[in-house]
Amino acid sequence: MILKILSIEDIIFSENDxxxxxxxxxxxxxxxxxxxxxxxTKLHNGKVLIKTxxxxxxxxxxxxxxxxxxxxxWILLNNYITAKNKLLLNKLSNILLLKL
Numbered sequence: 001m002i003l004k005i006l007s008i009e010d011i012i013f014s015e016n017d018x019x020x021x022x023x024x025x026x027x028x029x030x031x032x033x034x035x036x037x038x039x040x041t042k043l044h045n046g047k048v049l050i051k052t053x054x055x056x057x058x059x060x061x062x063x064x065x066x067x068x069x070x071x072x073x074w075i076l077l078n079n080y081i082t083a084k085n086k087l088l089l090n091k092l093s094n095i096l097l098l099k100l
Contacts, residue, residue, distance in 0.1 A: 001034055003050065005059065005075040012077065013059065015052055021073060022049040023066055030070060040067045048075070 003021065005013040024046025032035040043064045050057045064077035 001032070001036075001071045003075070003076065004071045005048070007077045007083055013050065013057065017053045018050060019053065019071070020049075020051040022047075023075075024048070024061070025066075032073060034071060036068055036071075038069045040065065043075070043077075052098070 001021075003013065003015050003018045004011065019034070023030050023032065024044045024079040025046045026042050030041075031047070043061060043066055045062050046060070048059045048061055050059070064075060066076075067074045081085050
């Protein structure tokens, strides 16, 4: 499957060899596999889990929308936090707590 994850500012993730995506929708988690039925739905806060041939990636999101059409998946996010950014946010939070 071909996956594009976009925010207002940038293309966050782009991959042509996606095997599986797990998405947090407003009705619960869904798994997207090749040849999934076409549809559009709203995303909820949570983790997007992406499995490719080479690696697995996790992106924490705060909502958005997904469109699936003929093995092309477009995700438009409100906001996102990568694992690297989450570590930085945790360190910053700890520093700020120490100063209080």
